[in-house]
Amino acid sequence: MDFLKGHGTENDFVILPDPAVDIDLTPGLVAALCDRRAGIGADGVLRAARAGDLLDAGVLDALPDGVRREDWFMDYRNSDGSIAEMCGNGVRVFAHFLAASGLVAGETFVVGSRAGAKPVRVHHADPEAADVAVSMGVPRVFGTSSAGVDGRDLAGIAVDVGNPHIACVVPGLTEEALAALDVASAPTFDHGLFPHGTNVEVLTPLVDGAVHMRVHERGSGETRSCGTGTVAAAVAALRSVGRETGAVDVHVPGGVVTVTVEADGAELRGPSRIVASGTARLSAL
Numbered sequence: 001m002d003f004l005k006g007h008g009t010e011n012d013f014v015i016l017p018d019p020a021v022d023i024d025l026t027p028g029l030v031a032a033l034c035d036r037r038a039g040i041g042a043d044g045v046l047r048a049a050r051a052g053d054l055l056d057a058g059v060l061d062a063l064p065d066g067v068r069r070e071d072w073f074m075d076y077r078n079s080d081g082s083i084a085e086m087c088g089n090g091v092r093v094f095a096h097f098l099a100a101s102g103l104v105a106g107e108t109f110v111v112g113s114r115a116g117a118k119p120v121r122v123h124h125a126d127p128e129a130a131d132v133a134v135s136m137g138v139p140r141v142f143g144t145s146s147a148g149v150d151g152r153d154l155a156g157i158a159v160d161v162g163n164p165h166i167a168c169v170v171p172g173l174t175e176e177a178l179a180a181l182d183v184a185s186a187p188t189f190d191h192g193l194f195p196h197g198t199n200v201e202v203l204t205p206l207v208d209g210a211v212h213m214r215v216h217e218r219g220s221g222e223t224r225s226c227g228t229g230t231v232a233a234a235v236a237a238l239r240s241v242g243r244e245t246g247a248v249d250v251h252v253p254g255g256v257v258t259v260t261v262e263a264d265g266a267e268l269r270g271p272s273r274i275v276a277s278g279t280a281r282l283s284a285l
């Protein structure tokens with residue numbers, strides 16, 4: 001099985017080009033591919049096929065909002081094999097893959113996701129590196145809540161970015177104190193508000209248009225970046241200073257992305273790298 005390996009600010013993915021939808025992408029296969037010792041290693045898998053072909057193969061029940069049959073569709077899976085509605089860094093890396101492989105023409109096109117059509121602009125792409133912006137839609141704040149992280153109860157806002165998040169701005173938290181927190185252990189959260197689980201972001205207060213963030217992702221554990229999480233974090237950071245819109249540089253352990261929140265939607269922009277391609281030996285996984 002052919003694969004590529006890429007990352008967006010070190011949120012890393014196995015990319016599986018599967019235009020004929022031949023791969024039986026079971027949770028077990030996804031987990032085996034993502035295993036960092038016995039597999040290729042990644043936070044998630046991005047299967048690439050056209051939306052119409054995934055529909056015909058029964059992978060999708062229906063075409064999500066705005067997605068056309070001919071659109072390339074990011075069939076995203078977390079490293080534990082679970083399916084998530086959306087992955088912001090995944091879309092950036094997926095768009096890089098499409099552009100670098102010549103599967104799309106032009107710098108603007110749509111990537112299909114379970115959370116709907118995501119317009120992208122590829123500002124630059126060569127086979128190894130790209131700079132990609134994704135229109136993420138309007139983040140929906142649906143409550144206030146708290147998350148238990150490293151023995152602390154952190155207040156946050158619940159944000160739907162296609163997938164669920166609780167983004168916690170911690171007053172007085174320094175970059176150093178954030179780095180020392182245990183974000184790897186599974187955080188606690190309100191299962192009533194988040195019946196399907198949630199991603200949890202912890203961030204420093206907004207200073208000079210920037211925050212520092214760490215994340216524990218549903219289905220993947222702590223990762224070095226989460227694109228949808230950075231959007232939720234930017235919304236929380238702006239709200240914490242009484243604003244609804246603005247641009248925020250979100251520093252994550254794997255780099256920095258820029259999130260611009262406007263009344264009509266948020267944009268996520270940042271780098272992508274494709275670092276390898278090869279053949280996975282399924283019988284050895």
Ligand SMILES: N[C@@H](CCC[C@H](N)C(=O)O)C(=O)O
Nearest residue numbers: 084087088089163226227228
């Ligand atoms: N890393 C992603 C988010 C992936 C999905 C998430 N773990 C979930 O289950 O919702 C991103 O860049 O947004």
